[in-house]
Amino acid sequence: MVNLILLVSILLVSFAVGYVLILRVPPLLHTPLMSMTNAVSGVTVLGALLLFVTRRTSFEMALGLAAVVCATFNVVGGFAITERMLKLFKRRERSP
């Protein structure tokens, strides 16, 4: 029970912190913001990795490996695409 309360409070606090931080992101950056947070949601890769800490049947291993591939695709692709986008946002020197 203590554990449940702890986990739920972590969830609520993080949601609140995220809410406050992200309200202040200007609309100019909403697309990169979404693609970055999308990459962060690939944090499930940790969950997928931790499946392999216990011995698994081969069926479970196959699913676990699929989860690892999907989640790393999400994380790496998400951060890479965000980096590409943010590189485009620049201030131009006023030249003729």
Add this chain to the structure above:
Amino acid sequence: MNAPGRLVVDLAIILLLIVGVALFRSPRRARAGNLIAAFALLCAALLAFYHEQFFALAAVLIALSVGAAVGYCVAMKVDMVRIPSMVAFQNGAGGLAACLVAFVEMSGEAASLSAANIVGGVLAIAFGGVTFSGSMIATSKLSGVLRQTPVKLPGHSILLAGLAVAAVVFGVLSGLSAPASTALLLGLIAVTLVVGVVFSIRIGGAVMPVLISFLNAGTGLAAAFCGVVIQNRFLIVCGALVGASGSILTLAMCRAMNRNLAKVLAGLDARLADVSESFFHTESAPASEPDDDRSPLDRAAEAMKDAGSVIIVPGYGMALAQAQFDVVKLARELEEAGKEVCFAIHPVAGRMPGHMNVLLAEADVDYEMLHQMDEINPRFKETDLAIVVGACDVVNPAAINVEGTPISGMPILHVHEASHIVVCNLDEKPGYSGVDNPLYQNPRAILLFDDARATIGQLSEALAAASGEAGGGE
């Protein structure tokens, strides 16, 4: 490492992530923010390798490399118009991963799951399943594999409600059977996958930004619930953060369309009976000043030449015509001719929140020239010329003047207040909402209906000719 030590390290990584997100407040620092967030996740992954012994380590490492390599290569190749489709696809991959992890954890032999774990697991499977199939539909719509228009099945809402009830039943049953029965969990997955499809197919076109934001939030929550089932702080924190961000963007998009989230998701926005039809119905061709026998292009050139201040209003039509580079070139030429030029961006222009900003940034616009709606609207009154490129609903004054249309009450860019308006749209058909645009009847509007790229090119030439004449004549 002992437990308090681990907690400190975990908190440090979480703090790093929060700093990364906080840096998104300014375009100059966002890039550092992104890299810091990426670094935080990398640390978390390395830490897992440091603390734990993995079975089948080689296979795990191969899976990691494959996912990373494919993810990187695809991300490097995709062009900016297709970003929304790509983000939806990645989002789906994340949802699938959460669903799979929770499924393995729940169905495994270990089965020492507490009530909290079970609830988290069922929710993770459900959210993961819905966001996976929903994102796949979204990405297919955005990439043109499926048609963009909403698909409405007979009894759509009832079907969806029935499926949702089925999902809840499967969820509760598998939660009660300990250890959870694999068959019930598979049933839950199957139902949630169908829910995702049925839910997403009736959303389309200009409402896509809402769907994508919503799915983004869903994947975040799936990851957070996945964290509850495996009792991992990182997953919970990161997932909740993404959930918060997705929720904010979803609400912002709804606000920008003056729509209620529930109605958007229930597909009620899809073209109400068009009460405005009789209001706007006109037999005549778009009004042009009858005593003016010059071509619209000449009049547009004149308006450009005389203007001191110009606001360019791009819409998704510009992206479809691939005209952004030409538009930016024109903006530069106008600036060189001594005019004050800026861009007005509507929050839902494009296919995901803020998409238009990225498209213009790619075309090398200084981001200080990109002005968001609330900031620019008061300035249209004092502006000599507004150039609309491929935008219709977001500049449709019927949203302000006419009651009862699908866009009534939606905040728009006040283009109609500018002294002159040049409209470079493909045709005079209504936008996605299906509401005719009275802007086309405005006597101050100069209509150039054609492919935006061609039109903008002609405007560039006309401007060069006009300033050439002016220079030569004086």
